[in-house]
Amino acid sequence: MKQVRPKKFLGQHFLTDLTIANAIADTVDACPDIPVLEVGPGMGVMTQYLIRKTRPVKVVEIDFESVAYLRKHFPQLEEGIIEDDFLKMHLEHTFAGQPFVLTGNYPYNISSQIFFKMLEYKDLIPCCTGMIQKEVAERITAQPGSKTYGILSVLIQAWYRVEYLFTVHEHVFNPPPKVKSAVIRMTRNDVTSLGCDERLFRRIVKTTFNQRRKTLRNNIRPLLHELNTQCEQQGLAPKDYGTLLSDELFNKRPEQLSVADFVELTNRVEGV
Numbered sequence: 410m411k412q413v414r415p416k417k418f419l420g421q422h423f424l425t426d427l428t429i430a431n432a433i434a435d436t437v438d439a440c441p442d443i444p445v446l447e448v449g450p451g452m453g454v455m456t457q458y459l460i461r462k463t464r465p466v467k468v469v470e471i472d473f474e475s476v477a478y479l480r481k482h483f484p485q486l487e488e489g490i491i492e493d494d495f496l497k498m499h500l501e502h503t504f505a506g507q508p509f510v511l512t513g514n515y516p517y518n519i520s521s522q523i524f525f526k527m528l529e530y531k532d533l534i535p536c537c538t539g540m541i542q543k544e545v546a547e548r549i550t551a552q553p554g555s556k557t558y559g560i561l562s563v564l565i566q567a568w569y570r571v572e573y574l575f576t577v578h579e580h581v582f583n584p585p586p587k588v589k590s591a592v593i594r595m596t597r598n599d600v601t602s603l604g605c606d607e608r609l610f611r612r613i614v615k616t617t618f619n620q621r622r623k624t625l626r627n628n629i630r631p632l633l634h635e636l637n638t639q640c641e642q643q644g645l646a647p648k649d650y651g652t653l654l655s656d657e658l659f660n661k662r663p664e665q666l667s668v669a670d671f672v673e674l675t676n677r678v679e680g681v
Contacts, residue, residue: 413472419471422583422586423452424454424455424540424581429577430454430457430458431458433514433538436512437512438462439536439596440510440596442464443507444467444510445467446500446510446511447468447469447513448469448511448513449471449513449516451514452475452479452482455514456486467486467490467503468486468490468491469491469493470490470491470492471493473492476490496523500526500534506533509533510538511537511539512538515540517542521545524537525564528564531568535597536594537594538594539593540592541591542588542589543590543591546592548561548562549562549565550573550593553665553667554665558664559621559664563671564614567610567668567671568598570595570597570598571593571594571595572593573593574591574592575591576590577590577592603672604676605672609679610671617629621662625659625661625666626659626660629654630654633654633678636648636678637650649681650678653677653678658674
């Protein structure tokens with residue numbers, strides 16, 4: 410059977426270096442003894458190393474050509490090949506409710522969406538590893554004060570310890586991407602509750618970073634107005650955020666706030 414043709418609309422860049430593929434597969438060993446779900450296996454360059462491990466492995470692939478290739482070359486995986494869109498899956502059914510490691514050579518065009526879905530299922534995914542665009546990896550691992558620190562940094566670091574493991578250069582892919590890649594590992598921390606309204610926390614993080622050059626005072630006003638509109642729709646008195654906005658905290662820009670600072674900000678907004 411001929412090899413699979415990489416498809417641009419699926420963001421496919423097939424890894425060709427077996428040493429790197431083996432190294433990425435080994436990143437799942439930080440969370441042993443639980444199943445592994447690989448996203449976007451393509452022609453199975455990582456899969457061949459994952460299935461050597463003594464744990465259940467499943468792969469999810471949306472490309473019908475890749476699925477046909479996997480079925481032919483990995484017959485032992487037949488029951489574990491899921492032909493589906495990962496972003497639409499109900500992950501609680503993947504391993505009958507068991508926790509699992511998420512891994513893959515993730516398509517660049519949906520890597521952020523994959524990690525947002527990971528956060529939805531954080532209690533089922535104690536470890537997530539894999540390869541993504543270097544720029545995205547730098548955003549995820551960035552610390553407060555960095556220009557790359559943003560929405561992904563805060564939302565992921567609230568729940569996971571993040572490690573930037575190594576950089577991967579363009580020439581080991583077919584076709585070569587125009588950017589470098591990086592392998593990261595995210596391991597669940599000990600946080601079981603942020604201690605604030607988590608939905609409001611996410612809204613505040615996303616709202617403030619959407620206009621990251623502005624101070625918190627200016628970029629959070631539309632959200633506060635929206636919250637007051639919701640109060641009025643529910644027949645409640647609107648809240649007076651004036652005193653809150655006079656605090657020195659609101660002179661800062663969002664990239665200056667740690668996860669703990671965003672939690673505090675969320676509680677202060679809710680408590681007005």
